[in-house]
Amino acid sequence: MPPKSKFDLRAQVGQTMIMGFDGLEMSGKLGTTLETLQPAGVILFARNIKEPQQTWELLRECQRAVATPMFLCVDMEGGTVDRMRDVIAPAPSAAAVFASGSRKLFRLHGRVIGQECGALGFNTDFAPVVDLALEPSRAVLTSRTVSADPRQTVAYAREFLRGLRDAHVIGCGKHFPGLGEATLDTHHELPAIHKLWKRLWNEDLYPYRMLHRQMPFIMVAHAGYPAVTRSVTPASLSPKWMHDILRKKIGFRGLIVSDDLEMGAVQAAMPIGDSAVQVIQANADIFLVCHYERSVWQTYDAIFRTAERDPRFTRRVAEAARRTLAFKKKRPELKHRRPAPTQATVDKLRRAIWELGEEIRLAEMAK
Secondary structure, three states, X not given: OOOOOHHHHHHHHHOOEEEOOXXXXXXXXXXXXXXXXXXXXXXXXXXXXXXXXXXXXXXXXXXXXXXXXXXXXXXXXXXXXXXXXXXXXXXXXXXXXXXXXXXXXXXXXXXXHHHHHHHHOOOEEOOOEOOOOOHHHHHHHHXXXXXXXXXXXXXXXXXXXXXXHHOOOEOEXXXXXXXXXXXXXXXXXXXXXXOOHHHHHHOXXXXXXXXXXXXXXXXXXXXXXXXHHOOOOEHHHOHHHHXXXXXXXXXXXXXXXXXXXXXXXXXXXXXXXXXXXXXXXXXXXXXXXXXXXXXXXXXXXXXXXHXXXXXXXXXXXXXXXXXXXXXXHHOHHHOOOOOOOOHHHHHHHHHHHHHHHHHHHHHHHOO
């Protein structure tokens, strides 16, 4: 059903976006943006994270400005993607943990990272990476990937997701349908991956096929797959990838989120407002806008204006918002109480990270 009023529509549009921002504390400007747009969530980066208590208070103030429970998000993988290395301690990379060969340590990796996230107030971690560790992407993805073997990638990711769940944190598989063959960094350029469907299905898509029931979120990449779609349109703008393959063929029932719409790979294709509309049209539930306030407003306004004049798009926005709100109601991680971090909490986490590193070292020595 279409929304009954512009107010209902605005609330639905807000549920299609997770936004980033600058700053270490709540400002009047940020508060107004959150109260007006009522986004599905916020995402913080190292620029927002100075101290554990400061981060926890910032996330608490963000939630206070929004009526519905929010996804309080971070990219926290360990290794090169570690937003908390300077406020807690550097966590080992996925590749380092995988090299131990211990499924117990795979799960402990997820649990320790989840505990870090929870201590600072986050309830959602956009991890693990399930791209394959293939030669073309080695210089770009580095230690973020674990294996060229999709079965081994599944073994790590399954346990990592269990570890996050132990810590009451929502996880996310990324970057669908796979960046293992990408020679370009999607932060800056659009890769075209010329891999045939059969190989994609058996290799890059294997982790999603095996884990689609364990992945609460799946993040879609800004990469083109012309052998499948006959164009270099990014998967993040492709109904074939999100609706036909991920929803229908694989059977994913969680939330589909686009990677950041401010990345060069998608900005080269079209203005950011147009890309936000196309992402939702293509069957994503949520898009990320991670950096600039003007981009946040541009995407929100583009979704709202298009929905006002296009009944079919209005229904698509309503469907995405319903799915997101229904998901939120079912997730205990959004209800889990996260007390303010103390020095004792931080010291305990530092010890846990050190112990994980020692266990990795001992496991490698025992080989």
